Amino acid sequence: MSDISYTTEEIASLLKVSKLTVYDLIKKGDLIAYRVGRQMRVDAADLEAYKQRARGGVSPIRLDQPPSQSSVSTADRDIVISGQDMALDILTRHLEGHDGIRPLRSYIGSLNGLMAMYRGEAHIVSTHLWDGDTGEYNIPYVRKILVSHHYTIVNLVSRQAGLYVQKGNPKKLTGWSDLGRDDISIVNREKGSGARVLLDEQLRLHRIASSDVHGYQNEESSHLGVAGAVASGCADTGVGIEKVAYVVGVDFIPLIQERYDLVILKTPDNTMLLDNLLRTLQSSAFQSEIKAIGGYDLTHTGKILYENR
Numbered sequence: 001m002s003d004i005s006y007t008t009e010e011i012a013s014l015l016k017v018s019k020l021t022v023y024d025l026i027k028k029g030d031l032i033a034y035r036v037g038r039q040m041r042v043d044a045a046d047l048e049a050y051k052q053r054a055r056g057g058v059s060p061i062r063l064d065q066p067p068s069q070s071s072v073s074t075a076d077r078d079i080v081i082s083g084q085d086m087a088l089d090i091l092t093r094h095l096e097g098h099d100g101i102r103p104l105r106s107y108i109g110s111l112n113g114l115m116a117m118y119r120g121e122a123h124i125v126s127t128h129l130w131d132g133d134t135g136e137y138n139i140p141y142v143r144k145i146l147v148s149h150h151y152t153i154v155n156l157v158s159r160q161a162g163l164y165v166q167k168g169n170p171k172k173l174t175g176w177s178d179l180g181r182d183d184i185s186i187v188n189r190e191k192g193s194g195a196r197v198l199l200d201e202q203l204r205l206h207r208i209a210s211s212d213v214h215g216y217q218n219e220e221s222s223h224l225g226v227a228g229a230v231a232s233g234c235a236d237t238g239v240g241i242e243k244v245a246y247v248v249g250v251d252f253i254p255l256i257q258e259r260y261d262l263v264i265l266k267t268p269d270n271t272m273l274l275d276n277l278l279r280t281l282q283s284s285a286f287q288s289e290i291k292a293i294g295g296y297d298l299t300h301t302g303k304i305l306y307e308n309r
Helices: 008-015 019-028 044-055 086-095 110-118 139-145 176-180 194-205 223-231 242-248 268-282 284-293
Strands: 005-007 034-036 039-043 077-082 101-106 124-127 151-165 237-241 251-265 304-307
Touching (some): 005 008, 005 044, 008 019, 019 077, 019 101, 039 044, 077 268, 086 101, 086 151, 086 284, 110 124, 110 139, 110 194, 110 251, 139 151, 139 304, 151 223, 151 242, 151 268, 176 194, 194 237, 194 251, 223 237, 223 242, 237 242, 242 251, 268 284
Parallel strands (some): 077 101, 077 124
Antiparallel strands (some): 005 039, 034 039, 124 251, 151 251, 151 304
16 A cells, blocks of 8 residues: 555545645645645555544535535635746745635646636636637636636736747747648647647637647646757647746747736635735735746736626
8 A cells, every 4th residue: 555645636536525625634734745746645554544533533524515614714714726837836925824824736727727716626726828719818718617606817927928949940930830830749738728728729720730730649737848848859849938948948939928817706705815816916025026037027917807797
């Protein structure tokens, strides 16, 4: 049993609780976990030890409990913030401790984050989903997924997205239409990520079938992974953000200014959370730290871009 370990998703499935509950158990020290890269894992022996203690009187919170009885409504709140950008890690640190907020990070993509919010498993969801029909970021997707919910969309940052290419751009790529060339191979992002949606929308608009794109099925779970694959020669190109190109050491072709927004549900429990979020985003301390990193446009940071009533 000592050689077996589980992801947080597997733990949630085994215990029949939400991932939020699993994060809460880890945060409180009730469930021992360790990090492998960006992933949290729990050894089978530690899971069994927790279950034995739970049988002695500790009952995990179930997904089917009414919201008023769940941990989401407690005074000291564990807040799940989903997404992968470094700006979210900084935001998490700045929110820590404000009015009892205990931020937890979930490194899932934009679409999966919105679905988690729909299921009540995420509180602040980051999203950069481009709609090819309207040329608009995020709002069309939020409207479709968070049906019957009231929500606020706030800008986090804007950033350049485009194609990673090897140093010197040996294949002379210039834009989206080059992805259909026979001599070009790509590395893709995972389903549900904003970069994957951007690629799929651009292929659709340029009338390029995904089956005609060499390497379309090859996936990485982060911008770093995509840029690294291009740098190592495993692929000619991949979609990502400009900042990572400098970190990894590949060239970058900017193709679109993407808006990276935050979504939060408008509920009585979230009133104070939204106030704290807006104050943090608009604060000089937060913005100074983001500016120091470079690669972000903070023109609209902390601005409410859309809310339904």
